[in-house]
Amino acid sequence: MGLRNALSALNNAVDDLTSLHVQTFTGNIAFDHDTQNYDDIRQLIQQAQTNADVVLVAESLYKFDGDSYNFLANAESGIPASALELHKAAIEGGIKTRQGLMELVKDVFDS
């Protein structure tokens, strides 16, 4: 796929950048990594051969009009620190991706 088509696909797929939603799960599932197609972890969980103990441990939803929502699971053993670090990295990644798109359309937003 050339760059122009890739951008068109982005243009057609992206609908709403006014919010950022990040979910982090932990658990063990078995699936064939090479052949499995998924664009949703929940879908992956459903398609997996086993999905024992998959839990949502962190969820963040930020709306850029100011509202935000954060959820952290309250497990007795505590949320693994690595899961929280990864969740934070995913939030930062989501912000950076949106900032990148803004750099391309700055003039449109300013006009």
Place this chain on the structure above:
Amino acid sequence: MSGLPPFEGRFPSDGVITSQVGDVLDLTFYAERKGIVDSPAAALEDLDIFGDAAGGELSRLNAARFNVAARQLWLLGYFRDKPRKNISPQKQETARFRQVVKQFQREAGLTVDGWIGVETWHALQALVSFETKTDRSRWLTPAGDPTTALQRALSLRMWAFGLIDSKPKPTFKPVPEDDMQQVGNLLHELTQQHDTHWQDLLMGDEVILAAILAQLESQDGTMDHPALRRLIVNTAKIELWLLGLNVEINGEDDYPVNNFTNKTRRVKRNGRYIYVNVKSRAFETALTAYWHNILGEDEDAAKSKSQMLTAEFFDSLLHPEEYTHDEKETVTDEDYSQQVTAYFESRGDTNSAIDAAFSTIKKIGMKIWDGIKRLWRWLKRGVQKIVNLAENMTRGFFRFATKGFHILKTSLKTMWAALRQYSRGRLDATDAVHVAIKKDGDFQVLISTDARREEVVATQSAITRFSRAFYFSCRLIGLVINLLKAAVSGAVGWARFLLTLVKHYRTLVPIYRQLQQYA
């Protein structure tokens, strides 16, 4: 969350991003295909970024590079006849040319495909260019012997410095061992670097130049050793050629050194045959131009100094700042791009000036890629005079255009790689952590309970790399889009495109350096 201004509305669905970036992509493709910018033939996988528009054309070297590559292959002895100037780049698709390239690739231990892509191009530079750093160990066989390509390169270098009589030929025979021994002894004696392999001394940049200076400073200026004199004469010619002056590298001792030359030719005078000394007018003219145009000596002094090759001459090559009459002011690469831009913008019709410069570039030939380091070293040492030479200003323009183009193309490729990842909808970092990228750029992460810490860290790095590479590539491309819009109204010609890249080079570089960390 701080630092993120609110979106006024939804993501623009009218295709504005595709349109704007697509315009830049088209300019990039056009500039590369037309050979306006300096780049090796795109690797076949590069064609994918341009999609259907490429049509297979990008695999060809642009005209300027093709002429250089053809000349370099001739110098290495792969062609018997010197290529004509400005031969058509279509020749690279002929069976004969591809056969020659394959022979070079085989002898150099490269992938044999008959195309001068990035790997083959850089190999030619490493083996032929005077300024490209050459790691000789890179060109040894598994048994530790020099590859045939290296042997050809060594022969070529020895010939250029006047150490042997002829350049490599198509039916290549290595230089006889005795001759190599003599060359080795001479270089070790001259440089006093007995612990360094003489071939490394030969292929080094400015090693021989510095040694000649030391030799002349320690002697009274006379050179009785014929081989040493020939080396000195040809080193001088090479240095002048690298500075962009019109002199031929031919390995010959064709100039009086301290009023003595051993090169003579038989001519008929007054009915009798006599032997007269051979003098190269071009060499004398180049020396005069060096002293007068570059170092600022008055004409009489320049002519006088051009009659001798002295320690002063070689010292001036190594330490030009001590000889120039200019005001001392060091410049950075980024500042110099501004001077180059000002030069072209002062020419009136900028498009025509750039067009003319492009024609000059095609004539300069190999000097596009050789001599650049010296030029920049002189600039940084505060020698401003050299920048007034139109040819060097032209080289500077295309150097910055090339670097700016490379920045832009890297950004486009990085954006494309990130978008491909996005279209797949997931990041594959490790088997234990799965990251789904939703269509609105949201993330979902699934961490296996038995995931090791290093696997989680690797996934964090993958997310960071993906998002920051995308961000910085968008910043660069967005910047170029805005600069192009500001540069002209209406259609953007390739000349304005290049001028924009040169003019704003110093703005592009810091962002590019950040992109490089993640691309």
